[in-house]
Amino acid sequence: MNPRRLFAVVLRQFYLIRGSVSRLVPLFAWVTVDMALWGFLTRYLNSVSSAGFSFVSTMLGAVLLWDFFMRVMQGVTMAFFEDVWSRNFLNFFASPLTIWEYLGGLVVSSMATSTIGVVSMVLLATLAFGLSFAVYGALLLPFVLILFVFGIALGIMATALVLRLGPASEWFVWPIPALVAPFAGVFYPISTLPAWMRAVSRLLPPAYVFECMRAIVLHGAVPRLGVAAGAGLCLAYLAAAGWIFARTYRFAVRTGLIARYSAESVS
Amino acid sequence: MDSRRILSVSALRKDFAGVRAVDGVSFEVRAGEIVGLLGPNGAGKTTTINMILGVLEPTSGQVAIDDRGRMSFAAAYAPLPGNLTVAENLRIFALIYGVRDIAGRIEVLLDEYDLRRFRDSKAGFLSSGEQTRLCLAKAMLNAPRLLLLDEPTASLDPSVAREIRAGIKRFVGDGRAGVLWTSHNMHEVEEVCDRVLFLSKGRILLEGDPRELPARHGHKTLEDLFVALAREPLSL
DSSP states (O other): OOHHHHHHHHHHHHHHHHTOHHHHGGGTHHHHHHHHHHHHHHHHHHHHSOTTOOHIIIIIHHHHHHHHHHHHHHHHHHHHHHHHHTTOHHHHHTSSOOHHHHHHHHHHHHHHHHHHHHHHHHHHHHHHHOOOOGGGGGGHHHHHHHHHHHHHHHHHHHHHHHHHHOGGGHHHHTTHHHHHHHHHTSSSOGGGSOHHHHHHHTTOHHHHHHHHHHHHHHHOOOOHHHHHHHHHHHHHHHHHHHHHHHHHHHHHHHHTTTTTOOTTOOO | OOTTEEEEEEEEEEEETTEEEEEEEEEEEETTOEEEEEOSTTSSHHHHHHHHHTSSOOSEEEEEESOGGGEEEEETTSOOOTTSBHHHHHHHHHHHTTOSSHHHHHHHHHHHTTOGGGTTSBGGGSOHHHHHHHHHHHHHTTOOSEEEEESTTTTSOHHHHHHHHHHHHHHHHTSSOEEEEEOSOHHHHHHHOSEEEEEETTEEEEEEOTTTHHHHTTOSSHHHHHHHHHHOGGGO
16 A cells, blocks of 8 residues: 555545635534534433433533544545545546555545544533543543444445445435434433344444443443444444445446446446 | 567457447557557447556456556546646646656646646636646656547647647657557547557457558548448448
């Protein structure tokens, strides 16, 4: 993997964001709105609930991490969509740029844009609503890493879907976090769900993160097994995503989809 | 591969859902020559170029390139991202193509392709001719050994097209690079190409010097020969 070529993909994304208010503002604006909304909601819930339970630590913290996961996933897909919209595939893939360098560039771009978002969220949640992640200690790092890797994996799978089905299928991509959320237990314990939904939850790394967060806050327990399961699963998703993208790219090269990729190439 | 051969295509074939787009095409491009790939719409020119570029997998056959990292291409149907400036586009592709002195090379190409005044303009705001010049500048970033040009002057006015042709001929003239050039402009082909390949229904029907081929096949001009081949490919 050539770092200069990977950097070129990242630089392309930097140039786009630097030169466009409509790309720059959403990096932090919507997450800030989200934090304000959930911050006030959790503050209200704290005021009406029985003493001793902090919705700020559990719910606001979970919402923040969930937003982070969504930003990571959308960071990958948005960087990919820029090439879809500007019909740049032929120029990129007819060059020495490999698909792994290209994917690496999308991931690094996503790291940069999601970091901007998460910093905005943490600042607002900490300063305005008193959110503290201190209760999670060092486990916060694996939580963040699991959500990051799963976000990258879903982002790569989503790009493979759009590469395979064409640009119009981007509308399949936007609702993915909303589809995952009910199973991930962001806002409520997994035990609330019916049996079939709990079975799906067990396949989703974020479900382990949010269950672990609740276990720490409510019971002071450190669920190492849950963290390990989440970590193992997200790595499996990442490997699957890489395999799916490579297969899809190979299909696109075999059928000529890359060369004639356009708004009407949905198949 | 002999030292002057920079592209060797042998028995190349591509089928799309039962339709044979390219049917056993074989040819070479040597350093110092411009080879024209001619043919009517749907003859298989762009499909052949896409297989050489590696963005389309052949059904069978082989493509051998002397130095794939030093291959480059430009086509009017593949403009650079319109939401980046001219300089940004060139910088990004210079990184991808491993150009060493990126700033210096961009300055040279901005002058060579008359793009200096558009340096900080978004590529999408350029005219189609200016965008084509930008694509050509991108293609020249890595001083390619093999340059694939798919109708490079299609949207250029005659004076700019003439300058571009002269520039490419100068570039090839030093004997280090070769060009595969598709065009529907037969006057351009006669002026630029050392050798042409006539493609029809995925097959090479004729090959030779564009200045000699018409007379050899009973036609006055290359355009007459092209029209005859397009209408009756099996008559020759």
